[in-house]
Amino acid sequence: MNEFIKHLNRIEVIETMACTGHCKHCSEGDHAGFTDHLDGTCAAKAIDEICLVYNIDSLMVFGGEPLLYPEDVCKIFKAGKMARIRRRDLITNGYFSKDKAAIHDVAEKLADSGVNRILLSVDAFHQETIPLEPVMTFATCIHNAGIKTELSPAWLVSQEDNNPYNVKTREILRLFMDIGLDMGVGNVIWPEGNARIYLKEYFDLSKDYVNPYEDDPKNLLSVSIEADGKVLKGNIYQNSIIKILEDYKP
Numbered sequence: 742m743n744e745f746i747k748h749l750n751r752i753e754v755i756e757t758m759a760c761t762g763h764c765k766h767c768s769e770g771d772h773a774g775f776t777d778h779l780d781g782t783c784a785a786k787a788i789d790e791i792c793l794v795y796n797i798d799s800l801m802v803f804g805g806e807p808l809l810y811p812e813d814v815c816k817i818f819k820a821g822k823m824a825r826i827r828r829r830d831l832i833t834n835g836y837f838s839k840d841k842a843a844i845h846d847v848a849e850k851l852a853d854s855g856v857n858r859i860l861l862s863v864d865a866f867h868q869e870t871i872p873l874e875p876v877m878t879f880a881t882c883i884h885n886a887g888i889k890t891e892l893s894p895a896w897l898v899s900q901e902d903n904n905p906y907n908v909k910t911r912e913i914l915r916l917f918m919d920i921g922l923d924m925g926v927g928n929v930i931w932p933e934g935n936a937r938i939y940l941k942e943y944f945d946l947s948k949d950y951v952n953p954y955e956d957d958p959k960n961l962l963s964v965s966i967e968a969d970g971k972v973l974k975g976n977i978y979q980n981s982i983i984k985i986l987e988d989y990k991p
C-alpha cells in the first residue's frame with residue numbers, strides 16, 4: 742500500500758463548483774462560469790473501489806452548491822451507505838430551486854439516499870445573496886423527512902465576536918432554530934478567496950493563517966474527487982481510482 746495514503750479514512754466529493762450563492766466570505770472565490778458537475782455513477786464506482794481497500798469512516802459531499810445536481814448526489818450517498826461508511830455528510834446552502842414541490846421532492850430523495858447529516862450553511866454572508874424563503878422551505882422539508890440537520894454558519898473573527906455580521910448571523914439562526922433545527926459548530930472564516938478581498942479589514946494579512954482543512958501531503962487522511970473528475974494527479978473518468986492512489990507521491 743502507498744505509504745503516503747495508508748491512513749486514508751475520508752472521501753470528499755465536490756459535486757460541482759457552480760453555485761447559487763455569491764458570498765463575500767467564500768474561500769473558493771468567484772463561482773462564475775463553472776458548469777461542470779460530477780457524474781454520480783462514476784463517483785459511486787470510485788467510492789465503492791476505494792472502500793474495498795481502505796477503511797473509510799467519512800464521506801462528505803459539497804460544492805459550490807451540490808443540490809443543483811440532486812440525482813448525482815443521491816447516487817453518491819447510496820454508494821457510501823452500501824460501502825458502510827459511517828458518517829455521510831452533505832454541506833448545502835439549501836437553495837437550488839424556488840419551487841416548493843421540487844424542494845420537497847429533493848428532500849424525500851435525500852432521506853432515501855443514505856445521507857445521515859446535512860450541514861446547512863446559513864448566516865449573514867450566505868443570506869446577502871441567497872433568499873431566505875426557499876432555504877426555510879428546504880430546512881422544514883428535510884427536518885420533516887427525519888434527516889439529522891445542523892446549522893453551519895460562518896463566523897467572522899470568532900463565534901463570540903460581536904461584529905455586525907455575527908449579530909446578523911445570530912438573528913438568522915434563531916429563525917431556523919424556531920423550526921426545530923439544531924445548532925452545529927459552523928466554522929470561522931479564514932482569509933482565502935473572496936474573504937481575503939472583501940473582509941480584509943478583519944484579518945492581519947501580515948500573519949500566516951493555516952488552512953484548517955489542509956492535510957499533510959506525506960500522510961493523506963482524505964482524498965478529494967473534484968467536479969471534473971480530478972483526484973490527486975489522475976482523473977476518475979480516465980484512470981482507475983486505485984491506480985491513482987497507488988501512484989500518488991507528495
Ligand code: SF4
Nearest residue numbers: 760762764767805834
Ligand atoms: S460560500 Fe458556499 S454558498 Fe457561498 S459562494 Fe461559496 S460555495 Fe457558494
